[in-house]
Structures are given as C-alpha cells and as structure tokens.
Amino acid sequence: MAELIFFSGTMDCGKSTLALQMDHNYRQRGRSGLRFSCNDRAGLSVISSRLGPRSDAIEVGPGTDLWAEIVRRRTHGESIDYLICDEVQFYAAAQIEQLARAVDEMNVDVFAFGIATDFQTRLFPGSQRLIELADRVQLLQLEALCWCGRRATHNARTVDGVMVIEGAQVAVGDVEMGLGADVTGGEVAAAATGVAAVGYETLCRRHYMGKVTAHSASLAGAREAPLPFDVPNRP
Ligand SMILES: Nc1ncnc2c1ncn2[C@@H]1O[C@H](COP(=O)(O)OP(=O)(O)O)[C@@H](O)[C@H]1O
Ligand SMILES: Cc1cn([C@H]2C[C@H](O)[C@@H](COP(=O)(O)O)O2)c(=O)[nH]c1=O
DSSP: OOOEEEEEOSTTSSHHHHHHHHHHHHHHTTOOEEEEESSBTTBSSEEEOTTSOEEEOEEOOTTOOHHHHHHHHHHTTOOOOEEEEOSGGGSOHHHHHHHHHHHHHHOOEEEEEEOSBOTTSOBOHHHHHHHHHOSEEEEOSSOOBOTTSSBOOEEEEEETTEEEOOSOSOOOOOBOOTTTHHHHHHHHHHHHHSSOOEEEEEEOHHHHHTTOOHHHHHHHHHHHSOOSSOOOOOO
16 A cells, blocks of 8 residues: 655755665566655756756646646656655645545655755644645754764754855855864855855754754864963063
C-alpha cells in the first residue's frame, strides 16, 4: 500500500541528498517516478544537494495542481509509481492534500522532504499539513550541529552574521560555513553591492533563544579573551 512520508530536519541535514538517493534507488529497480521542487537554492526546476548531485525537477508554483498533473500524465500513458517532492515547506496546504489524495486514490508513494519550521520557529503551512496528514514523519538520521557542538534543532536567519527575528517567512538562502568564515564573505559582498547579506545558521535551542550565532559567539570570545602578555606599567 502506498504511503505519504515526510522526511524532515533542519537546513543542511541531507534532505535533498536523500531525495536524490531515493529517486536513484527506485529508478534503478525499474520504478517510475516524478521529481518536484519549489524554490531550490540552485534555481527553479531543480533538486540540488550541497554534496554535488542535482537533478531536474518539475517546479511547483502557487497555481500547480499536483493531482491534476498526475492524472494528466497517467491519462497519456505515463506510469507513475512514486513522487519525490523537495522543499515541501513552500507548498500550499492544498497541494499537500493533493499529494495525500494521490497516495490514497492512485496508490502512488509520495516521499516529501523539507524543513518543518521557519526562522521564527513557526511551522510552514506545507509542513504543518504534512505533519497532520502523513502516514509517517521521519527525522533525518544525520544531525546538523550548532556551533557549540550540540544537535541543531532550529534554523536561524542572519543578516551580516547577526540573527534576525523579523522578516518575511520565505527568503531563499543558504547556511553559513564555519565560524564566521562565510559571514566575512557575506559582508564583503554586501559592502560591494550595498545589499545586506542574508544567510541561515542551524542552532541548538539554547543558542537560538539567546540569539547567539557562531559570529556573535566568536566576537564575545574575542572580547573576553585575556591579553597574551602583561602590559608593563608605564612610569
Ligand atoms: N564538502 C562536503 N563534504 C562532505 N559532506 C558535505 C560537504 N558539503 C556538504 N556536505 C554534507 O551535505 C549535507 C547537506 O546536504 P543537503 O542535501 O544539501 O541538505 P538539506 O537538503 O537538508 O539542506 C551536510 O549536512 C553535509 O553532511
Ligand atoms: C528557515 C527558513 C528557510 N528558508 C529557506 C532557505 C532555503 O532556501 C530553504 C531551506 O532549504 P534547505 O535545502 O533545507 O537548506 O528554505 C526560508 O525561506 N525561510 C525560513 O524561515
């Protein structure tokens, strides 16, 4: 019996990689599927993994009727056993319902991948509907880490390395790399373009609540670090 499975986790925990791997494995065993995505970091109509692989995909827009798309293709003789749906946090609730209908009425397996919550810790509408409707919600085995080494549970948005809590729910972007490394890059780019650099950083709850990013922690550490030698008393 077909299933609707929601594979979820923070940003950068391997969801798109798993999506591409599952598609590969099913295809290798002769099953036919469709890939869908929505606002991937690498552009439209693509599923991209930070590890390198990417595959073309059908872009889901606000007006896409997923049920109608599957019916249309099947009517034209296309065989569809499963769907790989990436970035599902951006799908509308009604589109998740169309996916559930495809599982129940057309026996199509649906493997959905996405983050559950936004930079304000609120559920995205698509993810909320998936949590409500999925046969299973599976957290990814690979954990993204906070800069402190704990498991990251939250997706923080940063502007020039500083965590922000106001803004639009949707802003396509990427995670910063290492202790401030990319922040510096972002600052340089921002200075060149005059546009603030928007990024994301995965944090544990403690550091999300305290708004302590890798960048601010490194600044605080530098302020608190003792001088390497004693300054001699001047006469
Ligand atoms: N240069 C690299 N070497 C090894 N692993 C990497 C490298 N870059 C990224 N990764 C892995 O890829 C993961 C991100 O995979 P991706 O599928 O793009 O994540 P998601 O879709 O969940 O945002 C990282 O957690 C890391 O394990
Ligand atoms: C937290 C948060 C994220 N986004 C965007 C940023 C990325 O483009 C995607 C997540 O992609 P990933 O493959 O899981 O890294 O979502 C957003 O628009 N709003 C947010 O609050």
